[in-house]
Amino acid sequence: MSNPKPLDEAHWTTRFAELVAQHGIPGAQLGILRLGRDGAADELFTTATGVLHAGTGQPATTDSVWQIGSISKVWTATVVMQLVDEGRFALDTPVVEILPELTLGEPEVTKKLTVWHLLTHTSGIDGDIFTDTGRGDDCLEKYVAGLATAAQNHPLGATWSYCNSGFSLLGRVIEKVTGTTWDAALKERLFAPLGLTHTTTLPEEAMVFAHAMGHLSGGEEPKVAPVWGLPRSAGPAGLITSTSTDVLAFARMHLNGGLAADGTRVLSAESTAAMAGFQTECPERILLGDSWGLGWFRCDWSGHRAIGHDGNTIGQAAFLRLLPEAGIAVSVHTNVGSAIPLYLDLYEEIFAELAGVALPPRFELPAEPVQVDITPYLGAYQRESVLEEVLVEDGRPVLRTTVSGPIAELEGSEPETNDLVGVSDGLFAVKPSGSEAYYPVRFYSLPTGEHYLHFGARATPKKSS
Template sequence: MTTIDTAHWEQRLAELVARHGIPGAQLGILVLGKDGAEDEVFTAATGVLHSGTGQPAATDSVWQIGSVSKVWTATVIMQLIDEGRFTLDTPVKEIVPSLELSDPQVTEKVTVWHLLTHSSGIDGDVFTDTGRGDDCLEKYVADLKTAQQNHPLGATWSYCNSGFSLLGRIIEVTTGKTWDAAMREKLFTPLGLTHTTTLPEEAMVFGHSMGHLKGGDEPVLAPVWGLPRSVGPAGLITATATDVLSFARLHLTGGLAADGTRLLSEDSAAAMAAYQVECPEKDLLGDSWGLGFFRCDWNGRRAIGHDGNTIGQTSFLRLLPDAGIAVSLNANVGSAIPLYRELFGEIFKALADVDFPAAFEVPAEPVTVDATPYVGTYERASVTEDVYLDDGKVYLRTALSGPIAELEKSEPEVHELIPVAPALFALQPDATADNFYPVRFYMLPTGERYLHYGARATPKKTS
């Protein structure tokens, strides 16, 4: 029996993409076959790849999947663990002897597990461009000695792109190949992927999406196509939704490729989806983290997945293991969360009778919270966040610095923090969009105060 109403979802994708003012998007849905039946796979595309050229989006067009790449890098790390090359608890310095971080103790003690779970405390937004050569990751890791330590090792959770570039270097040292070559050999080729690449010159043989900083009637193209090669393991895979679903299938089946080849042990596949660490705030991505995947509680049903953002491109991947369903969405605009919530909510309701949790939003009735303890400056290497009071209201001023700020030509932004609960506030980044982001204040057991916003933990520097 056919489960996926292909005509309906093709129409809904087109309707919602148009409604949300997104230049182009690509959708993929996978439903595993049961009792020997074949899998159902549906893909659709709508809009354009590039607002300047008007090139139509197609199902075989490739899109930057951004940080969804992290789960792919994590999968290869787990394959190497299956091979006995190292363990989750192996100190990284035993694998990469040249490792030198700003904190000597972290240099000696940080493990593979800390990197996979974003709990190393290494500044997560180091986007140093170390060139296009095959030694770019080696150079990147050498430069990490200048990266700040944002929180004590293992003390909390903070999203860490840098840790995944370091995981990519672990893959290189262990296999003797570049990260790009190792990914092809251990994942892309065994999975039979035909439109998945890591380098721009490989992606450009296909119709490929261009990022947009803004959609709508007057779209604004991204100033560059992609990020530096040095952050490849954290977010440079380019693929179609079809190929992303083939990767998702590997995890829905406990480590098996479509032809039955075991690429990942059942134990490793289970560990990647299992609880590893708690997230300080649970309203943005997931309530907890596995090894690569984040974990979502959908009203009692456990989903796993990852999101991706590059410069003007967005990607979403969700797996509902108990139903054998995976959904992939790629869009060429800087933020597509409203589209994701509406479309995925409808798809998973129709296919698995699961209800999405309510979106994070401001309370219907105003809440009074004493914000005085939270006032001050919070700072990490690439971001300064000032919390202050003005005329009885709370505000957050965010100023970016470094390579990403230069690429995006970003200016400091000021947003009101709307009280939701003690230590929890809502921020609306775009006044024209009805979506809010959580801003949580918390304290480590050792007394250090932190602000958690945008999945990053930022330490308090001054009151």
């Protein structure tokens, strides 16, 4: 892959502003990093457009900070792998050996759950528990104690299902081993050696900078989110606030085998490679990636291997992709709840221009209608905070989603019914309310016979027909 001409900063500044406005997003920030080759300096470009808060009109800038949401999981995973490098524990160490007080809903899972299961989202612990355990330094300790009543959505290691709860548990593992808080561990082990100046984990730290406010919807009349952030107990799963410049310094370390820009060894080359390497399959290979590493998800872009992560908080969405073979990383932060169409338009253009690499074809409805029998999939699928009902209404298959719990209460979620459009056997498309894009809904069964619906990166077990 040849090294293209220098970044056309004027073009990307203009094009980014055009696309953000086109998609009705109040404000956004973009960063592009390309590693220098043959002794050349790295190229780093950042730009911002729009406003941080539709109510105040404060302009977005390249120094503004944004919630990067679940991209934080890769940072938490990096610290976990530092501890593996130090011999403090191994990937196959049972978590209960590190946290003897751990009690989960099923005793066998308590005994056998490993660090690897948590890093790869294969634990089966209900993943969307957002219990507010307070603002104290003991918030993760209290959160983990509450997992004793958490549901087990699938057998340990049996399938893949996105799990925020598992990363809060990993945060507590970090605390127990380092003897400090997750927040302090990240500052010491990542923020400082990477030279980050605008990256924080606590809201009072973020408030020092101009900071983005979330919006539940954009367009001509944006709806500002009711609160700024999630409870502190969600920190290791998604509470880092940063700039594209700082996020790309973190990405650069992963592109460069674990070395910071000044040559400081942050993570071993072996652990850096393991994080990006294949660890487990994803049942649904369209929405995020085709497989999972340790923290990163993995994407097949027309035969080229990319890694990355997305982040969503209350009214903010972020995207990070790395193409290691080209030494390129791209980071986007937005202050709207869903920005996948912007991501697709922008990243398709950037990676085609800078690396000659095409993203996979978009997930869209078949050109010709496909008749897929919905009968085997009818019924109720349920996990702790979500009920998914597959029904036939007026002769059409539909998916009715009812969300409960703290986040649903904050966002004012109501039950939502959408058509299920057949794509292929066991695969349907659904277009949620307010979305510009279709999302995949995959039905599948485990080898042991249990039936699951996979939607929004979560595996939801079938409870009744």
